[in-house]
Amino acid sequence: MHGDSRRRLDLPDFRGREIEAAGPIAERIAPVWIPAPVIGAEANAEPGHGLAPLEASSQSALAQQDALIESGFKNVVCMTLYNEPLELLRTSLSALLVSIDAQRTSAPGMAARSCIVIIADGRDRAHAEILRFFRHAGLIDTGRSFSALGETVHLSRQRINNIMASLGVDGELTGEVSFAICIKNQNRGKLHSHALFFQWICPALVPDLVYQLDAGTVVEAGAVSKLVAYMADEPDVAAAASRILTPTPGGGASTLSVWQYMDFVMQKAVTWPTEVASGYLSVIPGQFCVFRWSAVSAPSSEAGGERPLDAYLRGLNAVAPLERVMFLAEDRVFGNEIVLARDKSWRIGYCPEAEATTDACDTFGELLRQRRRWQNSALAVRLWLWGHVPAYLSRRDKGVFDKARFSASMAWQGLLTASEVMSPAFVVLLLLAAAGGLIHSKNAAEAAVVGGMVVATGGLAWLTVANRTSRWQFWLSVARDAAATLSVVSLLGLALYSNPFNQAALLIAPVILMALVIAASMPGQRWAAPRHLPLYLLTDRLISFALYGYALANVHNVTWGTKGLTDDAGDHAGEKRRMRRLRNIVAGSIVAVDAGLIAIGLNRPGVFIKSESSVIEAFTLLFLVVAGVAAATWAASALRSLPTLGRALFALFPRNRGREAPAARPVAIIGATRPV
Template sequence: MEDEGDVADEKAEYGDRLGSLREESEGDGDQSTLNEEKGSLVPDTPFSHSDTRHFGPAPVRPQARRLGDKKKVLLKHGHYVRDLPVPRRLILPKRGTREMTETRYTAVTCDPDEYAKNRFTLRQVEMNRQTEMFIVITMYNEDDVLFCRTLYGVMKNIAHLCSRKNSSWGPDGWKKASAPHVVVCIVSDGRKQIHPRVMDCLVALGIIQPHAMKNMVLGQITTAHVWEYTTSFALDADRRFRYPESSFDIVPTQILFCLKEKNAKKINSHRWFFNAFAPLLQPNVCILIDVGTRPGPKSLYYLWKAFDLNSNVAGACGEIAVYKGKWWRGLLNPLVASQHYEYKMSNILDKPCESAFGYINVLPGAFSAYRYIALQNDKNGHGPLASYFKGEVLSGQNTDMFTAVYLAEDRILCFELIAKPGSEWVLRYVKSAVGETDVPETLPEFIGQRRRWLNGSFFASIYALYHVGQVLRSGHSWFRKAVLLFEFGYNLINVIFAWFAVGNFFIFFVILTSSVNDPSFNLKGVSILNTLTQYAYAGTIVACFLFSMGNRPKGARWKYRIAVVIFAVLTIWMVVCAVLCAVKALQQFNTPMYSRMVLSLLATYGSFVAASLLFMDPWHLLTSFGPYMLFSPTFINVLNIYAFCNLHDFSWGTKATTTVDTDLGVVRGILKGDTVEVEVDYDKDDVDNVYMDALHRLKVREPIPKPKPKSFAEDEEAVKDYYANVRTNVLLAWALSNSFLAVIILSGNVTSTFDGSNNYTVTKAYMLFILAFVAITSIIRFGGSMIYLIGRVFTG
């Protein structure tokens, strides 16, 4: 039995241990004093240049490497596995079990697909615990603030699960063998890429002891370093220790930390999660979170409940919300505000509508969940997971472009789930599950992010439409198949209009601005202004093509900024013209074109306002609609042009390296049976010193030097030529088709588009078609979201 003790006695003991820890730190000359009241890692008095105390890099104690000392280690199934006591200075709110007093290190020497075959195991398997929820947190080089924000949010969610008395979870839901429990898996993409202060956070939590890691074991290269520990306290985003102050403020959390030796991208991190660890734990629900995403206090429960209530739910996602900071200060950045509006409208109209149909085009990898059994492949190795990981092994001319769409592996996974042969899986959106995430705050970062999204989504949409016949072979009812086919038809129309988005926006700009040239507006000289603005618009589009073909956003910041500013100014003039036309429409409502324009605007923007009010979430209309309008031509022009011009950039992973690092040491030679001899680098005092140094670095937060970018030569020029050729073909077709559309439509009398005559020109007919299309799609989105909202009201 675990000895937890009385809560009041434990809290008193925490204070005593924090006080002694502070005295020991001061006695050793260490400047990292802990805040006795809150356990803060933040200095009581900030350092300054005028301060007489130390300022600058944290002092590091010299650690003597004991090369002569040897230790015999018993192998576990032939693998190097060590159970290491946690530092003596680590405060343990709960004691009495090895999973909290010892951390386990395993040097994995195989591919993730071979993990179970090579008899690697996990603590939960040995303890015979039933895993209900398996959470993976993927990260690359994010800093300690983002890491702690995400992990602390997850731990608060686990505490909420254990606080639900009338539930299958219960107080011991985190570990009870007969009840469902949660395991948190953290996968870091590359040992040399992880942020140093994140390593300090992991040391401070007692999860890892870096000195125990080895590069090689008995001649085999270590592919991943796996740590297993159950932590009973947390670190918040301010790097403050958070201990259990009440029964369910923080509960013990089973953490599995996988530090990959080499950088192999996020898709490989998910392969470790799904193919290495999940087959051993056999979870019911798998939840995917990116570092930087902070789930709401009850979000994980709401996601899990979607699977608990409906047995045919294969995947679900929550609302991805923009992290706005304290007092919503992040919205002062117009780029962040525009993304906030975009995210909100997607979560109010698009995601609920798709959920009502049963097929969500993409479950965001930053915050989504899947039923594990739904992901499984068939006996021949074909299925959702096989398709999900297929992109990791694709290369150049060995595949065609429509197979290369696996860059958008999350979209492919969604399609494969609902089209799985003989199954009737559906995907759901859970409005109550909110996950806040950081969005790009600078233009180059934003353009780079959307390049990946747009290219992946475009080709994934083509893939889904091309393989729509798989839906007919699924186990869905005929009614569900009809609904899904209707949704695919709707998606087809959207793909076509997305293809012509740049041309249509230019046509709309020219028609709308030219309409005020009509003498009835009594605007002298406006025709000259319109001619200048239209040439400026066309010239900026051409400039964007030239920028995108030869310049990275980070290398041409001002060029892209100037283009964004020009588009924003032109948008202001377009809005002025739209207001003038709207006023004229109210005065001459009987004019066919004016009346249709008013109805289209009411259907579009009216659906935005009505849906936001019905979902009781209208604040983005007040805070972010203006910035979104100014950035709308940037979303359509700059992002699409850069994405299509860089279609050849399919980064499936990093180049394989032939060198083997030996900086961590190696495990050599079997002595007798399953016993090996390893060098002992540190003793218990050194482990405690390393722990204190980690706390000090988290407090001082010295600047981390940025590594110099490495240039890699291309091994196979044929691969580069192949994707460059595909890029040229698609870009040529896209640019010419949009230009041809603009020339055909604008060849008529543009000025007379909104006159009172009933004579229909090509321009008038096309404008009428566009207005009708926008109105119909807005009505479909609004109707679908209302169906979702009604279902949510009645089913909870």
């Protein structure tokens, strides 16, 4: 949620070498920090400044840990801010501190030294209350610091209890955490903040795992520990996504909230597991994810070879129109560079046990701007990636298995893209076929009842599209959900009654399959998600149609305009003309495809429309294929977990307890039940 930047930057090259400097950082910022050299480091504080007041015993304990901190951090978490209010930072930071502190009890033998890096993108854009919090907590202006990219990075070590108290959050947490705070002098874009973090701060902190966390995302208490365990168990995983959902809708939730929640549920239950099985997770969500520092910072063995990190940060100087659209979702680009990296077959993983809740868009306008960035960048990344398929298949550093896996993942991405591109045409044909089926129905009474319930659902969904404080909101939402459930049940019953069994089965199978997949793969959401599934099924195509149309009409728009942000990058007229030309090519091609499909469906009924329900059949067929692949993926994953479950049960109930060593059983249990 950051302002976009178009200024060109020449970044320093850190591949395979240390940064030159006047002296080691440890000589200037105390032994709490790693003795790695940093350009332009400054000492601007007296010893002890910037630390929360501690008792003598606590100071002694911290001093004893200084030597350990010099060897590096286990976790370094990056949070970037633009104009978010303090409340968003409070909820995210307090939950993160709880999750970091939980490592002491959940994994006592695990190295858990952590540092939280917060970068505010522009002093004049940062919320005044956040700046006051930084000062009150002693995170800036009173501690040690060093310079990077012309900005000042403030370093300090704090007790978690003190930070929680400064945030106004109750809690009895006894751990410590380090902070690196940077308030940039002016807004220079989110990617510039990532360059500051990855190219300057991380080499100084020497982390093992690097996280990204959005302000507004709340991680559950065990999320950090679970990601640490997951990365330890999967040494070939370079980055991993967590399971991120919007808040679970309550009884009076708006249609907008329900749709966003279900859209995230469908992604986590269907799309992501299938992508992981195909070998390529198309997005590493910046809302909450983890990277293995050794993977993203390792240089290629080729002369002049780039690290994945270097290729990712080329977006700062991106001038090609397609690249500018790609970097609207820089997390997708980062994943591409990791998968395409030479000399190592890295994977992108998914750890559904690590859960987080992110904030949803409050208005339809915000949702339009958010999905415009997401959808356009996803399409641009796929186009760019398909252009690299021939070169990938001819590479000598990739084996047959890597190439087969990459080809399968590209085929799956093609299937998803085809469903997106053809969706507008199918929506139009679906509405025409549904209207014709109701008008010319053999049983007018049945058609009137079903049509009336569908119309009622649409009207109630429109009345409750946004959250309102009206006393009628709750009851209108309840009536909407009831009408949606009755509509779906009636449509399924009508399909069974009015069509041959094979046609009816094709209509019903996707709904049942989706409910089963969600129930099996989404623990904790097994009641909420199926409950809202009928409303999602009835409204998804129409909402997606509006979002997709808006995205296509604004392919040329490369601003980060989600929550009131504006384009202040000062683009030249020539660049804007090039972006509009790209918009005309991409949007024009997709509109032409959909117009052709609609024309074929209307003029040649034998192709799409053999009966009133055949358009619905054609529309659900592609969805059924996607759902079927997802179900097969989940089933295969469940079967692979059976041996682990068997070993765990065997360890719990050994045949001969007398012959077993006393310490062997706990080790066996832990090893058998570790998340995979």
